[in-house]
Amino acid sequence: MSELLYRATNLTKRYEERTVVDVASLEIERGEILALVGPSGAGKSTLLRLLALLEAPTSGSLQFQGVEVAMGGARPSLAMRRQLTMVFQRPLLLNRNVTANIEYGLRLRGLKAKERVAQVLEQLGLTDLARANARNLSGGEAQRVSLARAMVLETPILLLDEPTANLDPYNVSLIENAIRSINQQRAATVVIVTHNVFQARRLAHRTALLLDGHLVETLPTEAFFNAPDDARTAAFVRGDMVY
Amino acid sequence: MFGKSLIEALRLILQADTALANVIAVSLQVVGISLVIASALGIPLGIFLGLKRFVGKRLVIALLYTGMGFPPVVVGLFVYMLLSRSGPLGQLGSPLVPALYSTGAMIMAQIIISFPLVAGFTMAAVLGLDSHLRLQLHALGATSWQALWTMLVEARVGVLIAVIAGFGSIISEVGAVMMVGGNIEGSTRTLTTAIVLETRKGEFSMAMALGLILLLISFIANAAMLRLQGKALDQ
């Protein structure tokens, strides 16, 4: 558990005049589950998109597996990009049936892994919905399909943006179990953005707090909740952070 | 009068009159080729405008919207002046420039008429997609082309409507094809110009009969295109 996957140094992302992300230092190791917590608008989703190599940073350095991909570096290759999958907060499903949605990423790679599809459907409780059109799903169902679509690719890295927002407890635990199992069985690296500190505590090996685009601190989850270095972390964990 | 026209229309169709067949063939040929080219140009432009940000985009869109409502006769006049013996293109005498009073000239005018509609409606269809969809597709490992293709498939209902709108704008068009085609019997006479001619001749039932045939062709074409998107609409 010591191979370094990401190293971000003075990484910023600006939209017009607004700096959304300004991270002095962040390292992510292969095989860990890292939770990014923070209030809404803290820049969690933007940071995740930077890690997903979907957007170019404005300044600073971002090394992915030792390759510089920020300004001045190489443009992320397709092979590089295909090592990771990101799931957006909103389930952006295609206007097709559930199976076709889940097969989408496989088809992009010229694969047709029927067994994997069936397995993921089973794992996320979607088997009965395999033929349903994605348009007719409930919120929870759609979010599960969105996760299944990413999980079926079995990429070494999975980036999840609020995968359980607005879900009922049953769906939350179903999804959390799925995340845990891919981390344990395939040693996949998972970065999960959540505003829910309890979810971070349940899932993550390490937890990081993001405030106004700045990374306050990154600690092993146990320490993050019980003995944080920063007073702001303690306040956020207690739930009396004013934001 | 109306009944008589119906009977006349049926009689014309059943007789398989060669002159009528020719008029229909010219109409279909001109509209078909124009629509294929206008779509080949307009759909990519519409997608581009729907996805990309660039300097002057507003101006391009404003021009496109103007083009969508532009009177076809003015387009006809424009093409006429280009292709005229004294016009900038006509003077070249190049084999690449269609001659005035030919189907080539009519196709040129109809492309200009339908292209903004196809591009504009395609753009609207693409803009209707979720703004994050493209990133999500990339995040699932799509190449730029794969993402673009998926977006096009996702916007298929809107894109087909764009093509149907383009079709509608030129199958019924008469001013421009009359001006640059010349309504020559056996070569550039279309259903619409034939209708104008028959009306001017006072042959109202013949004109109505041709109108009914035009209506029928338009209906069949639209029904066929709707079939293409039918699956998408049903779901």
Place this chain on the structure above:
Amino acid sequence: MRKLSVLIVCVLLLSLGLSACSPAAPAETAVPESAAEPTKAPAADAEPTKDLPQHTAGRLILATTTSTQDSGLLDDILPDFEKEFGVKVDVIAVGSGEAMRLGQAGDADVLLVHSPKAEKEYMDGGHGTRREDVMYNDFVIIGPADDPVGIKGMSVADALRMLADSGAEFLSRADKSGTNAKEIALWEANGIDPNSAFIVKTGLGMGDLLTMAQEKQAYTLSDRATYLSRVKGGLDLVVLVEGDKALFNPYGVITVNPEKNDMIQADLATKFVDWIISVPVQEKISQYGVEEYGGALFTPDSALWRESKGQ
């Protein structure tokens, strides 16, 4: 297209037995109104009341040919009639065939056309109540200035035969217009098949046809008025054959049979006929175009005019 759809709507409604074409019916506003706007107001009548007089009695629908309209004659003389009788004249400029068809359907009140044979059939069919000679103009055979076939100065008969033998492109309106009727009569009188391959059947109005002839440098038959007005606009085709009696083109005015429907302005139509054949108006017709083109475009020919000239 709009004109066509208005016609179709009217035809549809008529067939349903509805009175769609009442004078106030909004559908009728689509009828061209260019002639209703006096372009040249006579100096003597420079009154402040620019609009029509207060006792507006209605509107007269005059169906005539595109060539008449294109010549500009109507813009010159109709304002006088409108002023004198306090009516608005709506000019529908179509082919002679369509004009008579409109009359037959009761959609026009009075016709000004030039297709003697068709006019006779129209009268014989009981669709009109009165026909009067109005005037005539003449046709000219025009073509490229270098005249590749070499018909310049020939008689009509010789010129047409030369054209047929040479196979040079001759553009025909092929639209049953008065001009087209004249052309066909000329071919037939000289033993030439009007469906010969060298005759390009265009289905265009006179103005558009001249444009095409210009572009293709082809031969064609035109009325002199339209031809002259286009020469002013840069047409470089020249008159090759003219003056032959066979090229005369008489215009007739016809009142539509008021029995067709009760919206027909029979009274006004009669007044219009009396007015246009009257000597002062005939005099004005004889002057039209002299200033602008250096020659009269029409020769007055009403019975009253001939009488006044002692012919």
